[in-house]
Amino acid sequence: MKLVNHTLLYLSAALFVIIGVWAVIFYYSMLDEVYDSIDDGLDNYKMLIIQKAGSDSTILKKNTFEESNYSITPISRGQALQSVERYSDTLMYMQNEEDFEPVRILSTVFSIKDTYYKLDVISSMVEEDDLIEDLAYYLVFLYLALLVSIYLLNFFILRRTWKPFYTLMQRLRHFNLRQPRPLEVPETKVSEFRELNQAILDLLKNNIEVYNSQKQFIENASHELQTPLAISINKIELLLEENDLDEEKALALSDVIRNLERLTRLNKSLLLLTKIENRQFAEEESVDFNELIKQQISDFSELLEFKQISVQLHENGHFRQSFHRDLAFVLVSNLLKNAIIYNVPEGNIQIEINADSIRIMNTGTAQALDPERIFHRFYRSSAHQNSTGLGLSIVKAIAELYRMQVSYSFDGMHGFSLKK
Amino acid sequence: MKILIIEDEPDLLHNMVQSLKKEQYTVETADSYASGIDKIIAYDYTCILLDIGLPGGSGLKILEKLRSMKKTDSVIIISAKDSLDDKLSGLDKGADDYLTKPFHLAELNARIKAVLRRKSFDGQNEVSAANVRIHLSERSVTVNEKPVALNRKEYDLLMYFVENRSRLISKTSIAEHVWGDHADESDDLEFVYSQIKNLRKKLKDAEADLEIQAVYGIGYKLVVL
Numbered sequence: 001m002k003l004v005n006h007t008l009l010y011l012s013a014a015l016f017v018i019i020g021v022w023a024v025i026f027y028y029s030m031l032d033e034v035y036d037s038i039d040d041g042l043d044n045y046k047m048l049i050i051q052k053a054g055s056d057s058t059i060l061k062k063n064t065f066e067e068s069n070y071s072i073t074p075i076s077r078g079q080a081l082q083s084v085e086r087y088s089d090t091l092m093y094m095q096n097e098e099d100f101e102p103v104r105i106l107s108t109v110f111s112i113k114d115t116y117y118k119l120d121v122i123s124s125m126v127e128e129d130d131l132i133e134d135l136a137y138y139l140v141f142l143y144l145a146l147l148v149s150i151y152l153l154n155f156f157i158l159r160r161t162w163k164p165f166y167t168l169m170q171r172l173r174h175f176n177l178r179q180p181r182p183l184e185v186p187e188t189k190v191s192e193f194r195e196l197n198q199a200i201l202d203l204l205k206n207n208i209e210v211y212n213s214q215k216q217f218i219e220n221a222s223h224e225l226q227t228p229l230a231i232s233i234n235k236i237e238l239l240l241e242e243n244d245l246d247e248e249k250a251l252a253l254s255d256v257i258r259n260l261e262r263l264t265r266l267n268k269s270l271l272l273l274t275k276i277e278n279r280q281f282a283e284e285e286s287v288d289f290n291e292l293i294k295q296q297i298s299d300f301s302e303l304l305e306f307k308q309i310s311v312q313l314h315e316n317g318h319f320r321q322s323f324h325r326d327l328a329f330v331l332v333s334n335l336l337k338n339a340i341i342y343n344v345p346e347g348n349i350q351i352e353i354n355a356d357s358i359r360i361m362n363t364g365t366a367q368a369l370d371p372e373r374i375f376h377r378f379y380r381s382s383a384h385q386n387s388t389g390l391g392l393s394i395v396k397a398i399a400e401l402y403r404m405q406v407s408y409s410f411d412g413m414h415g416f417s418l419k420k
Numbered sequence: 421m422k423i424l425i426i427e428d429e430p431d432l433l434h435n436m437v438q439s440l441k442k443e444q445y446t447v448e449t450a451d452s453y454a455s456g457i458d459k460i461i462a463y464d465y466t467c468i469l470l471d472i473g474l475p476g477g478s479g480l481k482i483l484e485k486l487r488s489m490k491k492t493d494s495v496i497i498i499s500a501k502d503s504l505d506d507k508l509s510g511l512d513k514g515a516d517d518y519l520t521k522p523f524h525l526a527e528l529n530a531r532i533k534a535v536l537r538r539k540s541f542d543g544q545n546e547v548s549a550a551n552v553r554i555h556l557s558e559r560s561v562t563v564n565e566k567p568v569a570l571n572r573k574e575y576d577l578l579m580y581f582v583e584n585r586s587r588l589i590s591k592t593s594i595a596e597h598v599w600g601d602h603a604d605e606s607d608d609l610e611f612v613y614s615q616i617k618n619l620r621k622k623l624k625d626a627e628a629d630l631e632i633q634a635v636y637g638i639g640y641k642l643v644v645l
Contacts (some may be wrong), residue, residue: 230432302573
């Protein structure tokens with residue numbers, strides 16, 4: 001739920017209660033005021049009638065309301081003494097409305113020349129149900145008007161106020177630890193946003209430092225490992241050259257060398273990956289991938305022949321890209337090697353070069369590989385002892401460095417595509 | 421043939437010295453920047469094996485010093501870094517070759533020989549072993565003056581064996597030498613075997629007095645019959 005709608009939801013609930021309570025209070029005080037005013041009018045009217053009755057005795061004969069607002073009925077003294085002046089509400093038939101409508105009655109007694117009279121004065125009243133109805137309508141209207149204006153205000157004000165926040169979000173979404181570009185935070189005068197900006201900058205600074213030192217650590221560690229590896233391999237080589245070793249010991253030593261060499265390869269691959277991620281390959285030149293692929297097919301020709309793998313190259317276009325030459329070499333060589341090593345004897349490799357894509361397909365296992373994990377480090381589909389499990393990670397890292405897409409698909413043949 | 425090794429790792433230094441002595445070189449060593457500088461100023465060497473990360477200063481500085489003195493000692497840089505910067509600046513400053521740690525001793529041996537051959541005044545154009553002659557500039561091989569047709573890889577293979585004759589060469593060392601950067605993570609050791617089988621057959625058919633012997637399951641050795 002968007003922030004605007006969220007606040008609106010809370011506000012509408014709160015407003016509902018506030019306006020409801022307010023409506024009740026307003027209604028009663030309004031009504032009170034109306035009664036007060038009517039009663040004052042009736043009182044005044046009563047006094048005028050009594051005054052007039054003193055001078056004009058015809059009035060005293062008017063004992064029904066008819067066209068006027070009062071009636072006078074003579075009563076006994078006893079009745080007069082018992083009654084008190086009171087206001088009350090009642091219903092009376094109204095010609096115009098053809099219905100019983102509420103009226104306010106003031107009943108009182110007065111005496112003229114020892115004769116007692118009862119005087120009823122009426123005044124038409126507000127119709128309570130109409131009043132409530134009207135009030136309710138207006139309140140609903142007010143409520144909706146408030147909501148709409150709050151929504152609109154919120155929409156414009158919040159959008160304006162929160163602009164730095166949304167800008168920040170946008171930039172954060174596109175931020176990548178691997179990219180050397182630092183995050184630019186939007187300018188703002190709001191102190192909360194300033195704090196948020198600062199907090200994010202601090203957080204990122206820490207993370208970038210950790211990330212860099214991690215990368216640096218891997219690179220340093222890989223370098224440091226080279227020398228002891230060199231020493232160990234060379235020592236065993238020298239030992240093997242001694243002629244006093246029997247076969248069993250020699251084989252054991254050669255196993256040690258083999259594993260040290262595996263370690264060396266792993267180490268070199270890790271180093272290469274780190275270097276790619278550290279963007280240590282600066283200089284670029286225009287690389288002709290058609291030429292490069294042809295060159296490498298020829299480099300691999302003996303191995304292809306040995307494994308009896310046939311290669312078909314389809315050049316539908318010319319794939320050129322500004323690239324670091326060595327990385328281009330590694331990229332193509334890793335993909336080709338992959339297609340050869342995981343192939344079956346007497347298998348086939350199809351290479352398709354278009355102007356903006358390269359596709360290498362090879363026969364191999366009958367099942368598709370996991371396209372999600374295949375480019376992960378140390379993912380191995382089979383128990384290839386000599387595989388470092390880093391070849392395709394390196395391919396992906398290089399492709400990403402040059403903003404190319406690399407993907408895997410399976411349709412009987414395993415296919416790897418590179419797209420500009 | 422006098423070779424100077426400037427390397428601060430004593431174990432590595434020891435390995436290299438042992439290996440080079442088998443090739444009958446006179447080997448001297450230095451284990452720091454200062455002692456390296458002293459040696460290159462005082463003596464001339466046919467070849468210098470130079471580590472870059474040395475206590476007291478960079479090996480590249482030694483190389484600069486050497487070239488500024490107009491000395492023509494061949495230099496092979498040996499570094500744990502294979503970063504291209506290192507390699508390029510090393511080669512720019514006049515190194516003859518560049519070898520990344522870890523390396524096979526056979527590879528070091530082949531590199532030194534290649535550098536020395538390039539340097540020799542008579543522009544040595546041939547390497548021979550028994551009745552086999554390798555013509556470097558034409559990249560061709562003759563046995564008893566008769567040409568033997570070898571493909572690219574077989575030629576490289578034979579050359580590698582001849583440079584390391586009588587020494588044990590491991591399968592991976594062969595794979596790496598002949599295949600360079602393609603050699604990693606492959607199951608192509610079987611493939612190395614098939615290449616060697618082909619080479620053996622060609623040598624035998626040409627009646628060469630050389631034999632490539634398998635040493636257990638580890639590697640091969642070139643023996644003069």
